[in-house]
Amino acid sequence: MKIGDVAKTTGCSIQTIRFYEKKGLLPELKRSSGNYRVYDKGTIEQLLFIKQCRSLDMSITEVKTLMDSRSKPDQSCSNINTLIAKHLSDVIIRIEELNALKSSLENMASKCDQDKTIRDCGILNYLHT
C-alpha cells in the first residue's frame, strides 16, 4: 500500500501521515525501490488508533506513551489509567474555565444589545474599565 491509499482508508491526510511518522508514531516502515513509503495493515490499525486518541484530544506525547505501552503487554497498565485520569481532569478543568468565560461574555454582551455608537457601546465601555 502506498501513502495515498492509506490516506483514503484512514481519513488522515498524506501530510499528516508523514507528520506522525516524523514524530515517531509510526515505526519501522519500508520503502519501495523508488523510495516510496510502503504500508501494511498494521500501520492502518496504528493510524486509526492514533486518530481515535486524537479525537479524544490527547496530545501526540500522550498517544506515544500509549503506543509504547502497547508493546509491553506484560507490564502493569496503571500508568495508562493515570494518563487517562489526568487527561480527563484536564478536560474538566477546561470546561470549568470555559463556563466561567461564558458567564463573563454573556454578562458583557448584555451591556449592549442595541445598536449604538462606538462611543456609547456598553461592551467597549465595560472592557475599557
Place this chain on the structure above:
Amino acid sequence: MKIGDVAKTTGCSIQTIRFYEKKGLLPELKRSSGNYRVYDKGTIEQLLFIKQCRSLDMSITEVKTLMDSRSKPDQSCSNINTLIAKHLSDVIIRIEELNALKSSLENMASKCDQDKTIRDCGILNYLHT
C-alpha cells in the same frame, strides 16, 4: 516609562509587550536617545485592555478589531456586538464538544479501574477497537 516598568505595572512580560507591538496592537510609540521604548499612561491602559480581552480568550485579531473600532467613536457598534456574540457562540460550541469528550473519557476510564497488565487493560482494548 521603560518597558520593564510597563511589564511590572500591567503584568505582561517584556517579550509579550514587544510581541503585541509587532502585531500592531500598540501603535506609534516613541524611542529614547538610546533606542529604548518610551511608554506613557495611554499605553498601559491599552495593554490592560488587551489583557482583559485575552483573558476572555479573544484572538489577537479580535482584539485588534475592537481597538480599531475604539478610534472611530461615531460609527455604529453593531460589529462589536456581532464579534462578541460570535465569540460567545464559539465558546458555547467548545464547551459542548468538551462535555462530549468528557463523557467518552469517563466511559473509557470505567473500562479499567483496577491495576491489570497492559494486555488486559480495558482502556487500551477500548481504544484498539
Place this chain on the structure above:
DNA sequence: ATAAAGTCTATACTTGGTATAGAGTCAACG
C-alpha cells in the same frame, strides 16, 4: 572606571498540523 541591571534585535522553539516548491517515480496510451 567598571560592574550590574536593563534593553535592543533577531532568531528559534512550542503544538498539530497545513501548504507550498521543485524534483523524482510510475502506469498507461499512442
Place this chain on the structure above:
DNA sequence: CGTTGACTCTATACCAAGTATAGACTTTAT
C-alpha cells in the same frame, strides 16, 4: 519509445500566542 498525468519524495514555510535564548548596546550605581 516517448510523453503525459497522477502520484510521491524532501525540505521548507506558515498558523496562534507567546516564550526563550544569544550577543550587542545603554544606563545606572558604586
